Amino acid sequence: MKKLLGLIPIFVLFASLLAACDSSVMYSDSKRIDDKGWNASDKLIFNCEVEDTTGNYLCCLDIRNSIDYSYSNIYFFIKTIYPDGTIAVDTNVEFSLAERDGRWRGRQSGRYIDGRYPLCAFHFPQKGIYQFVVSHAMRDTILAGMHDVGMTIQKLD
Numbered sequence: 001m002k003k004l005l006g007l008i009p010i011f012v013l014f015a016s017l018l019a020a021c022d023s024s025v026m027y028s029d030s031k032r033i034d035d036k037g038w039n040a041s042d043k044l045i046f047n048c049e050v051e052d053t054t055g056n057y058l059c060c061l062d063i064r065n066s067i068d069y070s071y072s073n074i075y076f077f078i079k080t081i082y083p084d085g086t087i088a089v090d091t092n093v094e095f096s097l098a099e100r101d102g103r104w105r106g107r108q109s110g111r112y113i114d115g116r117y118p119l120c121a122f123h124f125p126q127k128g129i130y131q132f133v134v135s136h137a138m139r140d141t142i143l144a145g146m147h148d149v150g151m152t153i154q155k156l157d
Helices: 002-019
Strands: 025-032 044-050 056-066 073-081 091-096 107-109 112-123 128-136 146-155
Touching: 025 044, 025 056, 044 146, 056 073, 056 091, 091 112, 112 146, 128 146
Parallel strands: none
Antiparallel strands: 025 146, 044 128, 056 112, 056 146, 073 091, 073 128, 107 112
């Protein structure tokens, strides 16, 4: 039994290395939402350092909601701040989290649904740190049922 327990850290390290081998992912981060709900004034900030200005990238939002989430969709305000300080106009984006018949989109595990939703194809014109500021744009000031929101940026071939 002790030998088996000793192999667990090795297995975890090996699995982490395999997951890190996806060279197309340039950036990935996730922010936990407060259990009391996501206040519309609470902004999630994702800072992405860009070195390659020659490629095209796919920006996605990773959404983890509970089965208790009251809506079938979600709206976001997304502001992009370029390395030189230029601010892109706020973008209002909607994602459908459920099918018309009520089935959740994404992968369900217990009480949570994980989904990745394409936001946009993007070309980074400048090297440096890009800041993406995300807030929800739903009618409820306090949005219940959201667990995590993340951003993943991967290079397109």
